[in-house]
Amino acid sequence: MKLIGVDVGGTFTDLVYVDTQVAESTIHKVATTPHDPSEGVLNGVVELCKRAEVDPGSIDHVLHGTTIATNAILEHDGVEAGMITNEGYRDIIQIGRHQRPQHYSIMQEVPWQDRPLVKRRYRKTVAGRVAPPSGEIMEALDEEGVRRAARELKERGINSIAICFLFSYLNPEQELRARELVLEEHPDCFVTTSSSVSPQFREFERFTTTAMNAFIGPKVRTYVARLESDLAAHGLSADLHIMCSNGGVATADMVAARPVLTLLSGPAAGVLGGGWAGALSDRDHVITFDVGGTSADIGIVRGGVFEEATARDTAIAGFPLLVPMIDIHTIGAGGGSIAYLDAGGAFCVGPRSAGARPGPAAYGHGGDQPTVTDANVVLGRLDGENFLGGEMALDAEASVRVVSALAAELGMTPEATADGVMKIVNANMANLIRSRTVQKGLDPRSFSLVAFGGGGPLQAVDVAAELGIPEVIIPPAPGITSAMGLTTTDxxxxxxxxxxxxxxxxxxxxxxxxxxxxxxxxxxxxxxxxxxxxxxxxxxxxxxxxxxxxxxxxxxxxxxxxxxxxxxxxxxxxxxxxxxxxxxxxxxxxxxxxxxxxxxxxTMPKLHAPVLKPRQSLDDALIRHKDCVFRVNGSLETLSTPLYLRDALPVDQDFQGPAIIIQKDTTSIVRPQDRMTADSKGNLIIKLGVEG
Structure with missing residues (x-):
């Protein structure tokens, strides 16, 4: 079987081609096209097929992780939706529950009140009632009332309607009939029922989940249909499958009808990829650590099983959900996170980010604020001559300039300031992991940390050391681990x-x-x-x-x-x-x-372990030495540090840090007190605090 995995990120769209019969894979990155992500996906797929020298018509499956639904919710950029519900229950999705996001704040934002998914004027009520506990019909559905509501919403230009009746999880009969009536009056409408999206109790969460499906439905349906059409026009007759929040993929038709299933599509693929990398080296107890430009995502895998979010923890942009989701948590901490002094003079890093444009000062796009990336440049941990495989030069002088300006405010040296940036951002990331392990009764010291994304391997050893995690695993292609995760699922x-x-x-x-x-x-x-x-x-x-x-x-x-x-x-x-x-x-x-x-x-065909080419000695992997700053026994020291090309590292030969491991999609750090091995499965294994 021939597979293509495509993961759309904010800056890059990552792709991997896999031939499951010969255990070969080819990776590729293209720029994301925010105005229409399907354009970047299509460009990437066509270029990847050329690079892999494969006929597009021979591809069997395209597996896609998308942020269309997520971004629509985060940016509140869905469609104007309507709702039909029981008389007297028009405001369930506005009132919510007595719990508020912040119990004691008088300035808090309550998402379902400040930016409702369905405006009150578009919520219509009709007579009819299903009664618990058996779901008998207590009051007949007012069918003419449903028709009237559908006509009124159609006249107002509403083309997406959520049908939410009390106790429909016991008996969906009235919701299904209402859907038929709405489509008779408004055939082109996107109609979704709560009994089809989330047939379980808790009416506020069920109604909100259904309203969210209606809010994002037309946009996702249009995107999926356009992508299928464009792929076919370029000779790809492959089945299109979309990654869902539960860690599996679904057909394009399923996702078009229930787009709410894809709200954690991209991050879920990352957790799968991290779990796959851990399993390659026989680790089934791992914490996945995905660091990009603006955020860090973590997931937990215990005994090879991905942790799922509970009903009380499942939410997107503050809106509660009732759909199965891998337990993924995110903070605003990444390579673009800005370091600054707040109004009280406290030293802070993130969640504000420089983004992709202008980005960190080191990128040379006009960034004038110090970021985590700039701090890594000042410490010597990023090499300007080998960034992105030499395709992008780093402006080290710009990084020194912006970090020095912050250092002057703090009365510290640039190196000490850059180290302070590292300590703060790593502490924030460690606290995120604590919230999902220590606070849940799990001991992080019993896990391995699988680090990926562009920034994960840069920060991983320090984060692991703060938590007492004994080892860090760097997957074969950290920058596209989410795309690879798509090809490991079912x-x-x-x-x-x-x-x-x-x-x-x-x-x-x-x-x-x-x-x-x-x-x-x-x-x-x-x-x-x-x-x-x-x-x-x-x-x-x-x-x-x-x-x-x-x-x-x-x-x-x-x-x-x-x-x-x-x-x-x-x-x-x-x-x-x-x-x-x-x-x-x-x-x-x-x-x-x-x-x-x-x-x-x-069962779907899957990605195999990478096949490694024969390699020679460690000296053959050496690029050169350069000065890098590390914290040793509590003090900052500048050490002559070897830079190694990852693809040339000898297999199963461990060596002592310090070291900088260079590859196109990321840079990995080995501290002086750690030892590292490139194992036979393609992973880098870094043992913390082990000196030879």
């Missing part, structure tokens, strides 16, 4: 049902029926995708809590019949997770099964 579809059964009133046959119906539903989707039953499998899970608790914990559910043994397994895992999360368990208290879930995984 088709992945999720289904969910709200159960609300407890140990006080357990209904095993009903639970079994829920699992069976979800597996049948996903199986039909796989069949439509052309997969046979032996090409996919199912994984079951459930959301559990003690009766009376407000939030749940996710546990695995054994396959087969639901019986007492399956329940015992679920409850034992729940107790373990509750102890880890909260520090205690209540062994005698009743447990409630809130939601039951099925994940369908359809």
């Amino acid at each position: 088709l992945k579809y999720d289904a969910v049902r709200t159960a609300f059964v407890s140990t006080r009133r357990m209904d095993l046959p009903a639970l079994h029926q829920s699992f069976a119906s979800m597996e049948s539903e996903i199986g039909r989707q796989f069949a439509a995708d052309g997969l046979s039953p032996d090409e996919y499998r199912f994984e079951r899970s459930a959301d559990l809590r003690y009766v009376g608790q407000g939030y749940e914990l996710r546990v695995t559910v054994p396959g087969g019949a639901m019986d007492e043994a399956a329940l015992a397994s679920m409850f034992a895992e729940f107790a373990d997770k509750h102890l880890t999360e909260y520090g205690h368990v209540h062994a005698e208290d009743p447990i409630e099964i809130v939601n039951v879930r099925v994940t369908g995984i359809g």
